[in-house]
Amino acid sequence: MPPSPPLECPCPPIGVIDVVGKKWAICVITLLGSHGPQRFGPIQRSLPRVSPATLTGTLRALEREGLVQRVPAATSPRTLRNYRLTSRGMALYRHLLPLASWLRQA
Amino acid sequence: MPPSPPLECPCPPIGVIDVVGKKWAICVITLLGSHGPQRFGPIQRSLPRVSPATLTGTLRALEREGLVQRVPAATSPRTLRNYRLTSRGMALYRHLLPLASWLRQA
DNA sequence: TATAGCCGCTTCAGATTCTGAAGTGGTGTG
DNA sequence: CACACCACTTCAGAATCTGAAGCGGCTATA
Numbered sequence: 001m002p003p004s005p006p007l008e009c010p011c012p013p014i015g016v017i018d019v020v021g022k023k024w025a026i027c028v029i030t031l032l033g034s035h036g037p038q039r040f041g042p043i044q045r046s047l048p049r050v051s052p053a054t055l056t057g058t059l060r061a062l063e064r065e066g067l068v069q070r071v072p073a074a075t076s077p078r079t080l081r082n083y084r085l086t087s088r089g090m091a092l093y094r095h096l097l098p099l100a101s102w103l104r105q106a
Numbered sequence: 107m108p109p110s111p112p113l114e115c116p117c118p119p120i121g122v123i124d125v126v127g128k129k130w131a132i133c134v135i136t137l138l139g140s141h142g143p144q145r146f147g148p149i150q151r152s153l154p155r156v157s158p159a160t161l162t163g164t165l166r167a168l169e170r171e172g173l174v175q176r177v178p179a180a181t182s183p184r185t186l187r188n189y190r191l192t193s194r195g196m197a198l199y200r201h202l203l204p205l206a207s208w209l210r211q212a
Numbered sequence: 213t214a215t216a217g218c219c220g221c222t223t224c225a226g227a228t229t230c231t232g233a234a235g236t237g238g239t240g241t242g
Numbered sequence: 243c244a245c246a247c248c249a250c251t252t253c254a255g256a257a258t259c260t261g262a263a264g265c266g267g268c269t270a271t272a
């Protein structure tokens with residue numbers, strides 16, 4: 001008897017999930033979705049135990065996937081930048097809300 | 107001016123998310139949710155590039171969180187065991203469905 | 213009973229990734 | 243100019259993951 005064929009996984013295990021299927025990416029997306037655009041510092045302070053190197057990598061990966069973009073921070077006199085969700089990122093955020101609420105009450 | 111206080115993250119960045127916020131855990135939960143209880147081998151064959159060590163670790167962590175349980179595989183003459191979602195695991199599965207559908211069409 | 217094979221892991225080395233402390237560079241302020 | 247602030251970058255050590263290999267329990271067949 002041949003081994004049973006692979007089942008189709010509802011979550012394709014390669015591709016975007018390599019970016020999104022990480023806790024810091026999930027946290028960043030839901031944070032930006034619920035609190036609006038933020039700068040690097042506040043994001044870092046809101047996510048205890050994330051190292052700046054990992055946060056930079058996470059943000060760059062989300063940018064590459066077109067989920068987040070950097071925009072000038074209008075409120076600041078400095079040339080600082082906010083990270084904000086793109087419309088694709090907003091769509092993902094909405095699809096993450098059920099998971100986020102489950103995680104909160106879990 | 108003191109640094110802005112941390113924002114409340116909708117996804118608490120410690121706790122269950124350390125188990126659930128990984129791609130293999132997401133894949134296992136959605137796989138078991140959509141295809142019913144499965145044994146180790148079929149799960150492994152359905153998730154390309156997961157190593158047996160990582161899959162074992164993922165399943166044990168999900169078991170510890172009460173999301174998955176091992177039950178005797180009734181259909182098999184062997185003393186093999188299926189992994190199946192608990193009711194808590196089923197609840198998580200339902201909250202993961204929107205994410206899974208976004209990932210599929212992303 | 214002997215034996216061969218499947219299955220569910222476990223072990224291991226090497227590669228990748230993460231943490232947290234420290235440092236760098238660019239920009240605005242006094 | 244001196245200084246502070248912020249967004250990173252660098253680095254070493256720790257943790258985690260991959261993929262190949264092997265082990266032990268069980269079953270089917272002889």
